[in-house]
Amino acid sequence: MGIKAVLSRPLAAYVLHRDQRRQQDPVGAQLRLLEKLTAETAGFTAFARAHEVAAFSSHADFIKQVPVRDYEGLKPWFDRTQAGEADVLWPGRPLYLAKTSGTTSGTKYIPITHASIANHIDGARDALLYYIHRTGRSQFLDGKLIFLSGSPELELHHGIHTGRLSGIANHHVPAYLRRNQLPSYATNIIEDWETKLERIVDETLGQPMTLISGIPPWVQMYFDRLTARTGRPIKDIFPDFNLFVYGGVNFEPYRAKLFESIGRPVDSIELFPASEGFLAFQDEPGNPGLLLLLNSGIFFEFVPAERFFEPNAPRLTIADVELDRNYAVVLTSNAGLWGYSLGDTVRFVSLRPHRVVVTGRIKHFLSAFGEHVIGEEVEQTLRETMVQFPEVEVIEFTVAPLVSDDPATPSRHEWLVEFARPPQDAAAFAAALDTSLRRRNSYYDDLRKGNILVPLQLTPLPAGAFQRYMKSLGRLGGQNKVPRLGNDRKVAEGIIAAG
Structure with missing residues (x-):
């Protein structure tokens, strides 16, 4: 076993123990976070002044000050941020703008601040550490890892680096993993997906791949190309492959074909990432619930999905949610999102700790x-x-x-x-x-x-x-x-x- 695999185990134990302490008072932690977010922006940002955001005395006061809005509703504020104006939604200017496709807004530009970047990076890291601690399996860190993602090449808009979230995250892969990472930078920046996929196949064939990560349909395309090139199942191409990390869509419709392509079972970890924040990850192998990250810079509200489009729909904190009910997710975060309707719906499958499954899109x-x-x-x-x-x-x-x-x-x-x-x-x-x-x-x-x-x-x-x-x-x-x-x-x- 290599040095990375060995050293990851005490770190995994530390992170799990730390998070279990934090989870002892989840409701209090969330309310303290909301107070911190409002206090850090009160009087300092254009949004806070326009909405009279100040250190609040209750969640009810916050609801009166900040309505629920989607990207389109907050677009005037996002446009000012994108144009390079400082102190709009969060003090200073964003570290990045995450470029993503919207169904009604065209291209969306979501701010990622100096304060919020850790949410994206630590969430993905901790998902792997939880897996290591729960299973004792860390050998995958000694092999080659691939993250099928967007281009890491970023554009500069008004002094702010802009690109796909997966490309931004690529710049923050820890140094100890970077030499294990594939594909190469030159391949990763290819924009045409089919050309890029052929190059990825070229670079990974013959490599000791242990972890493969990506959205299931695009991973399936990768597997299909590998098998078409070699005539062999994935288990024979990559005999050391033992961990599949995915997110973005429900895995179940793809599971049978993907595992048939592999030719044997492999462990998997589900993530709940979004340009707006890293929300949750699968913290226990075999448990479909995703652990909600309540201490990571995001204050969560939940609106019963069947009432979401009502003028005064209830906005619940985690203190008020129920099991097996469909909720629309609303975020307030240190990325400068305020009462932001994420568009995703979730259902709680556990309240101690708070775990969810993603059920769809409120507009889909x-x-x-x-x-x-x-x-x-x-x-x-x-x-x-x-x-x-x-x-x-x-x-x-x-x-x-x-x-x-x-x-x-x-x-x-x-x-x-x-x-x-x-x-x-x-x-x-x-x-x-x-x-x-x-x-x-x-x-x-x-x-x-x-x-x-x-x-x-x-x-x-x-x-x-x-x-x-x-x-x-x-x-x-x-x-x-x-x-x-x-x-x-x-x-x-x-x-x-x-x-």
């Missing part, structure tokens, strides 16, 4: 007929149906409404699925999907019982349809992902056209 739902189907429901529906049809492997999918004015062709949901291996009986597979969704969503079941909707339509797509769609948008690879479902047919028609 299907309710064209009043059913309000969410991402978690369609993912669980597909997973349950695939158990009944073990021959099926899915590469990617999305769900859209088919609204009809013609009584002869009633309205329904359309499931657009790219199969690696299709069902032997497509009609039976579609019927099982429909039955599973009815069981999972009572509103959808009511619409089906009332014949307002007829059984869903399954539309198999040709190989590579989703990749071609993402490429047509200039969003192939990196941190980009296809919405699981939508309330209109914009994404569906784009995929069909690209297919």
